[in-house]
Amino acid sequence: MDRRHFVRTSAAGMAAAAAPSTLSADPGVSDTEPAGAPAVHVRRARPLCVADVSSIRYRNGGPESAIERAFRGITEGEDVLDAIVAGVNIPELDPEERGIGYGGLPNADGVVQLDSCLMHGPRRWAGGVAGIEGVRTPSRVAKAVAELTDHHLIVGEGAREFARSLGFEIEDDLNTPASRALWLEWKRRVDPGHWLDPEERRSGQSRRGEETDPDARRRYQEAALAAGLSMVEDGLIDPDSFWGTTSLEAVNADGDICGVTTTSGLSWKIPGRAGDSPILGAGQYVDNDVGAAGSTGRGEANLFNCASFLIVEFMRQGMSPKDAGMAALGRIRDNTVEPRLLNERGLPSFDVRFFVLNKAGEYAGVAMYGSSESSFAVCDENGAREEPLEGLLEGPPRG
Numbered sequence: 419m420d421r422r423h424f425v426r427t428s429a430a431g432m433a434a435a436a437a438p439s440t441l442s443a444d445p446g447v448s449d450t451e452p453a454g455a456p457a458v459h460v461r462r463a464r465p466l467c468v469a470d471v472s473s474i475r476y477r478n479g480g481p482e483s484a485i486e487r488a489f490r491g492i493t494e495g496e497d498v499l500d501a502i503v504a505g506v507n508i509p510e511l512d513p514e515e516r517g518i519g520y521g522g523l524p525n526a527d528g529v530v531q532l533d534s535c536l537m538h539g540p541r542r543w544a545g546g547v548a549g550i551e552g553v554r555t556p557s558r559v560a561k562a563v564a565e566l567t568d569h570h571l572i573v574g575e576g577a578r579e580f581a582r583s584l585g586f587e588i589e590d591d592l593n594t595p596a597s598r599a600l601w602l603e604w605k606r607r608v609d610p611g612h613w614l615d616p617e618e619r620r621s622g623q624s625r626r627g628e629e630t631d632p633d634a635r636r637r638y639q640e641a642a643l644a645a646g647l648s649m650v651e652d653g654l655i656d657p658d659s660f661w662g663t664t665s666l667e668a669v670n671a672d673g674d675i676c677g678v679t680t681t682s683g684l685s686w687k688i689p690g691r692a693g694d695s696p697i698l699g700a701g702q703y704v705d706n707d708v709g710a711a712g713s714t715g716r717g718e719a720n721l722f723n724c725a726s727f728l729i730v731e732f733m734r735q736g737m738s739p740k741d742a743g744m745a746a747l748g749r750i751r752d753n754t755v756e757p758r759l760l761n762e763r764g765l766p767s768f769d770v771r772f773f774v775l776n777k778a779g780e781y782a783g784v785a786m787y788g789s790s791e792s793s794f795a796v797c798d799e800n801g802a803r804e805e806p807l808e809g810l811l812e813g814p815p816r817g
């Protein structure tokens with residue numbers, strides 16, 4: 419859609435978004451343009467939401483989880499993107515949720531930096547923000563990027579100023595006392611002898627002013643990851659929160675498909691690091707003719723393999739959501755060759771999860787490693803529930 423067309427149609431589109439669409443009988447035809455009367459509601463799909471478990475486990479003290487809020491919206495005629503963003507705002511705002519939004523685990527300097535992207539299938543809109551600070555709901559800023567600009571991705575300080583200009587509240591610190599305490603514990607574990615302060619790490623000098631060797635930065639990163647994972651093993655961090663992220667995909671009865679992914683990213687990341695969650699095709703992809711895929715887990719694996727895009731393309735070629743997700747996981751496994759990313763069995767030492775649906779309302783939740791304890795969230799006419807993730811590989815990622 420060009421800018422002029424966007425300006426011409428956005429006001430009408432916003433008004434139309436509040437009401438159920440009238441429909442064309444042709445499943446390939448967008449129904450966002452106003453259709454003539456009489457309005458005949460033809461059910462083309464089975465309304466459905468799939469998501470990461472944080473979309474069902476957190477309510478921020480309210481009556482609904484993210485997936486319940488989203489499903490209610492899509493079945494009451496709300497625009498699908500409006501409904502899913504309103505949904506993920508619930509865990510974004512929940513101080514108890516450690517993987518996204520307010521109270522998400524911060525970066526190595528103790529600063530909460532948030533990523534999000536989203537796609538609106540029928541309108542072919544997309545927007546994202548990366549490394550935004552000070553805004554509790556990055557998904558809403560990503561939505562503003564999609565709705566109000568000609569851009570698809572705004573990062574860092576620019577994203578924060580964009581949000582400020584739109585009237586978003588900007589806060590100095592999105593840590594909660596609990597997320598800050600966990601960061602301090604990580605600092606203690608990663609560098610018990612002498613905490614490296616941000617300035618020392620940037621300059622490559624140790625606290626005593628000595629030059630560090632060329633591999634020092636990599637060794638530091640490995641120690642940083644190990645310290646974080648030890649906190650997961652000690653039960654201080656929920657394993658579902660370490661790589662953060664929730665992703666929520668939905669299709670309504672009209673067959674309109676949208677998806678949103680939002681995260682505080684990898685815990686204790688290098689400041690400025692962006693993972694897959696703000697990147698179209700990696701942490702999220704939607705094609706309104708085919709389906710949607712969203713992801714949580716090791717973002718670098720999704721970035722390398724454009725995995726969400728790949729899943730949607732596999733479905734376009736005729737694969738089911740489950741087969742498409744498994745094929746993408748196989749690609750990630752095959753492309754993981756660096757020893758530092760392999761476990762003792764020579765397999766990836768990390769998890770990646772995909773939440774996948776197609777236009778017909780079929781769905782899957784798949785993971786590199788499935789277990790009896792790992793699940794994803796589904797909401798359909800039978801209500802909201804957790805279902806087991808199907809794993810490509812067996813056993814724990816590490817060991």
Ligand code: GLY
Nearest residue numbers: 683684693715717
């Ligand atoms: N998947 C979230 C991240 O890696 O940042």
